[in-house]
Amino acid sequence: MKKQKIAIFGGGPSALITAYFLGDNFNVTIYEKENNIGQKLLVAGKGGFNLTNSLTGINLTKKYIPENFLKESILNFDSTKLREWLDNIGVTTFVGTSGRVFSIKKLKPINVLNKIKTSLVKKNVEIFTNQKFVYFNEDFKPIVRYNNRAREVIADFYIFALGGASWSITGSDGKWTKAFREIGIESIPFQPSNCGININWSENIKSFPIGKPLKNIQISCGNNTASGEAVITEYGLEGNVVYSLIPQIRLKLKDDSFCQVKIDLKPNNTEKQLLEKLNDSVVPKNYKKIFNLNNTQIALIKSLTQKDDYINPKKFVQILKSLRVQVNSLRPIEEAISTVGGIAINELNSHFSLKKFPNIFTIGEMVDWDAPTGGFLLQGCFSMGYWAAASIISKKG
Ligand SMILES: Cc1cc2nc3c(=O)[nH]c(=O)nc-3n(C[C@H](O)[C@H](O)[C@H](O)COP(=O)(O)OP(=O)(O)OC[C@H]3O[C@@H](n4cnc5c(N)ncnc54)[C@H](O)[C@@H]3O)c2cc1C
Incomplete structure (x- = not known):
């Protein structure tokens, strides 16, 4: 019997895993607009390259916003399943x-990408590069442009995995939203996620601890608290502790156009324990030794504190536990590790096919969901790809 055809647009992790799981039963073709597939995967590999996280099952699903949207896909293909597949x-x-x-x-990341490519070649998945999806024609068929020539792509199922809108150098430029809008599919405007924050540092901090880490701190935004490390930059703060609070910071900036975060520089000590370290002989020049602080922490506190408060040891303890910093804005979208926005989730069925066009699926970062760094982004993309493939396999004619 003739195999049904699958056309996949985009060559990132979401696309590649879908191609893998469909490769045995379908004729699968990938259309990627850049010279090479998997460019963002390679960029991801320059930092930590967290392929997933050790959280599994229901604990893993809790990392996603909105939690229920990815739940089924993750429960069916969680980090244990992903690691088995990778193995x-x-x-x-x-x-x-x-x-x-x-x-x-x-x-290395390039080896991981090559292993995935090899597995696809074994399944006869065709990979076409420099082929850009441009729009849908009046029959709602995708049109691909190659060498200035446009052609219609005919398949039984279409999978779009076009990515978000950061690091456009990797090919993920978010410019595809217009084509979907033209066929009546709503997209939410892209915004940065897992990104740094802009803070108006005073001149004295700019001249001192730039590039220095603040290790083992806790930051709170409203009722949400995150622990980890941040790095002081010329424009504000970067680092995992900041990234995990971006959803709350984004919301505050939108609702109140004002956002104050609190930094706890001594999360392992209660205020009471720190106060117990005080005695009559404590003066500011002992702070470093008494509270085990480094120059970066002292410089940061000084730059954000009135002199009268700084020289008052009891006040200083309060500040150590709750240093208030005003966030002006998020860093530009282009720099962000990931983006929110893209295809509105109410456009999708539970397996990520479009309600209006059930043979078209949209997966990965091009859909409006969010997750922190730590392997959760790639896990989300891989789970979605697996789940879309599972649905198509179940419909196989
Ligand atoms: C600096 C950085 C570090 C990261 N580190 C990690 C990490 O350690 N762990 C983690 O889990 N995640 C990490 N991520 C996030 C992760 O890489 C992405 O979430 C993931 O790559 C998204 O996969 P995707 O398949 O949905 O989209 P992408 O990987 O963005 O792929 C989309 C593909 O579609 C192609 N495309 C776009 N438009 C068209 C078109 N019109 N026609 C045809 N093709 C098109 C693009 O060229 C691209 O190849 C990192 C991201 C960055 C930027």
Whole structure:
């Protein structure tokens, strides 16, 4: 019997895993607009390259916003299943610090990408590069442009995995929203996620601790608190502790056009414990020793505190536990590790096909969901790809 055809647009992780799971039963073709597939995966690999996280099952689903949207896909293909799949294609992983899952040292990101490519070649998946999806024609068929020539793509199922709108150098430019709008599919405007924050530092901090880490801190925004590390930059703060609070900071900036976060520089000590370290001989020049602070912490506190408060040891303790910093804005979308926005989730069925066009699926970062760094982004993309493939397999004619 003739195999049904699958056309996949975009060559990122979401697309590649879908192609893998459909490869045995369908004729699968990937259309990628850049010279190479998986460019963002390679960029992701320049930092930590967390392929997933050791959280599994229901605990994993809690990392996603909105939680229920990805729940089924993640419960059916969680980090255990993802690691098994990676292992099957020759990518051995291990759990590193804070539960992040990495490929073993000798497998660099390019090796991981090549292992995925090899697994697709074995399944006869065709990969066309420099082929850009441009719009849908009046029959709602995707049109692809190659060498200035446009052609209609005919398939039984279409999967779009066009990515978000940051790091456009990797090909993920978010410019596809117009084509979907033209066929009546709503997109939410893209916004940065997992990004740094802009803070009006005083001149004295600009001249001192730029690039210095603030280790083992806690930051709170409203009722949400995150622990980890941040780095002081010329424009504000970067780092995992900041990234995990971006959804709340984004919301505050939108609703109140004002956002204050509180930094706890001594999360392992209560205020009472710190106050117990005080005696009559304590003066500001002992602070470093008494509270075990480094120059960066002292410089940060000084730059954000009135002199009268700084020289008052009791006040200083309060500040150590709750240093208030005003966030002006998020960093530009282009710099963000991920974006929110894209295809509105109310346009989708539970397996990520469009309600209006059930043979068209949209998966990965091009859909409006959010997750923190730590492997959750790639996990979300892989789970969606698997789940879309599972649905198509179940419909196989
Ligand atoms: C600096 C950085 C570090 C990161 N680190 C991590 C990490 O450690 N762990 C983690 O989990 N996640 C990480 N991420 C996020 C992760 O890489 C992305 O969430 C993931 O790549 C999204 O996968 P995707 O398949 O949905 O889209 P993408 O990987 O963005 O792929 C989309 C593809 O579609 C193509 N495309 C776009 N438009 C068209 C078109 N019109 N026609 C045809 N093709 C098109 C693009 O060229 C691209 O190849 C990081 C991201 C960045 C930027």
